[in-house]
Amino acid sequence: MRRVALVAIMAACSSDAARTLPPQGQILLYFDTDAPLPDGAPGAPSPLFDRLRVTLVPPLGAPPCEQCTQDFEPTTPLFASRTASVGLAPPPGQAGWLAHVQMFPLQFAVVTGLDTDDPADETTIDVLVALPPIDPTGVVELTVMLSTETVGQPAGTAAVPVQPSPGPPASSRVGSWAPTIRVGCSGSPLDGEVCVPGGAYWMGATGVANPADSEIANLFPRLVTLSPFYLQATEVTVAQYRRFGSVGQTWTGNSLGTSTYDWCTFTAEPGPFEDHPVNCLEWQEARSYCQSRGGDLPTEAQWEYAASGLSGTTFVWGTDLPGCGDAVFGQGGDVLPFFPYSCPSASPGQAPVPLGDAGRGLDALSLDGGTIYDLAGNLFEWTLDTFESPVGPCWVSSRVYSDPACGAPGFTGDHALRGGSWELLASYLRATSRLQTAPVSIDPGVGVRCARPGR
Secondary structure (H helix, E strand, O other): OOOOEEEEOOOOOOOOOHHHOOOOOEEEEEEEEOOOOOOOOOOOOOOOOOEEEEEEEOOOOOOOOOOOEEEEOOOHHHHHOOOOEEEEEOOOOOOOOEEEEEEEOHHHOEEEEOOEEEOOHHHOEEEEEEOOOOOOOOEEEEEEEEOHHHOOOOEOOOOOOEOOEEOOOOOOOOOOOHHHOOEOOOOOOOOOEEEEOEEEEEEOOOOOEEOOEEEEEOOOOEEEEEOOEEEEOOOOEHHHHHHOOOOOOEOOOOOOOOOHHHHOOEOOOOOOOOOOEOOOOOHHHHHHHHHHOOOEOOOHHHHHHHHOOOOOOOEOOEOOOOOOOOOEOOOHHHOOOOOOOOOOOOOOOOOOOOOOOOOOOOOOEEEOOEEEOOOOEOOEEEEEEEOOOOOOOOOOOOOOEEOOOOOOOOOOOOEEEEOOOOOOOHHHHOOOOEEEEOOOOOOOOEEOOOEEEOO
16 A cells, blocks of 8 residues: 655745645645633633644555544644644555544543554544545645534444535634633622632543542543532621521530530531531522522532533642641541541631631632632532433433533432531542432531622
8 A cells, every 4th residue: 555644834834835745746725713721811711621632544445544644733923823634645545544633631542552642532632534535645634623512423434434524614613612601690699609700621630439438439431511610708607697687507515526416516506606607508508598598509510510611621720739837627637536537626616607708728718709618628518400320311411511400309319519628538528529418417527618600
């Protein structure tokens, strides 16, 4: 078989471009996308993809094409300049050649060798493109569109491939996908609320098992879009909960730690825990409180969006594990010997909610409308969702999820907790970590924070 050449030209393509290719007929395949990519302007949406792979595929029945795969790092300037392209040189006159184009986030790729990363299907824009037979000389220019809406849904087959558009792109749509553009809330926030702008992010993690606890089942990565919403700046305090006429599990009146209820904070009359988060609430009690103030519990997707800094990072502050001064966690060994213990404290247990600008460490998200605290540690927080495994019906499809929420009315099974608590280790503080528990569970490590639609 004639030698096949695949030549990358991820640079300005001009009349000189063809002279950089082998001396035979060429296909100059351009790419465009509406996704946000790295190196965008300040304030631009967070990039969703950072790797572009092109593979030249021979006709059915032909020998495989060796060294015919090339990876690139797609960037906003490259696409905006309409020079994102690759030169392809299949044998002249031969029909049936294809270009397999994949754009994906490298963080979710599966490492299969020292230099090989296989993109995960559910996080990849995947297009199989038809290539026309070419003359021995000259250059044919074509364009393939990589649409964000098609992530997780391969387009084209060997029998019916996608037909590219003729010529180079007239203009680029890079970064124009509407769901990624952060949209603020309309109306005014209630006291203590902060607007979380709508947008898109990768929800979930690379694995389903958290080594810290077998009960945690991280979701597989999914592209999620969210409408703007309001989120309370702090976990609901005892004083706030009582003010709405709500009644919780009452503190025993001692701090010996011999009873679970010694660590509950609610008191029927003003007491020592007024500015501490209320805990020991059942799911329905927590939800009823949020509904009484015109909102609801946040969904898992809303909670993770905020806790990952609106960009899918491991923690709200980035990727590094926290130290003991960065959040309230790891104090369980001060109370019960079988609890994880890594951050000794003179006064173990949850901390009061931060007041004003007095943040506790790294566990806060600063937005234009204010700061949201304790998005890692202090207390786990109830979410609206019923708990489903990564392969449950709510999360199993490969598609773009819009404002997802799991569960049916009247569901009485387990619900999802997010955020980690003062009792447990730092691994539980990851934005993707989730814990399941019965809705009637009363736990001193669980509290509540309310959400409300922003539109």
